[in-house]
Amino acid sequence: MSHMVENRRVGRAAALVLLAVAIAYGIGGATIEYAFSSDPLGPRAFPVMLAVVLGGLSLLYLVWPGRVEAIPTGRALLRVLAIPAILVVSIALFEPLGFAGATFLLTFGAALVFGAPVKHALIGAVLQTALWWTVFAYLLQVYLPAGALFG
Structure with missing residues (x-):
């Protein structure tokens, strides 16, 4: 009880x-x-x-709080903490890497955290970056920064 x-x-x-x-x-x-x-x-x-x-x-x-899961431990805890860490890193690197670089980093890192093989994570990150660049830059006409590294 x-x-x-x-x-x-x-x-x-x-x-x-x-x-x-x-x-x-x-x-x-x-x-x-x-x-x-x-x-x-x-x-x-x-x-x-x-x-x-x-x-x-x-x-x-x-x-109505319902049932609460136990706090994860070990590898599960690392996976839970890795996603916000990757998000913070990609936001911190948004200015030097630009939209494409930060989006690639975020989606690649998330794919690895969820267990994707490196090859699939790379392909997925490239496709996600291209998709979101197309949606924002061409369909929604939103200016996307290229980043300080890419001028």
Whole structure:
């Protein structure tokens, strides 16, 4: 019985952390400045909507925390920590590597973490980078930085 109470406590603590993230993200999204004439919704709409959804789901999780998995150990813990580490590294290298280099690094690293062979991870990373470059640069007409290394 005490294990069940502990699980609920951990679930509720996680829900409160998610709620705090949702509030911070919503405030950050709501403060984005933009020219109203560019788009009726503007860049604020998407982050604010995501914050509302995350906040609502975290409140549901706070009320009904459900069962909580055990904290991973060993190799599983390394895999769990590797994804945010790869994300932080790719963000930190975004300016020197540009969009393509950072996207390649992120997708290649994630593929390796999830157990892809190096050859498949390379192919997947190249294809993902090309796909997202095409979507953003050509379909959405978004400027993508080439990076300081690639001029």
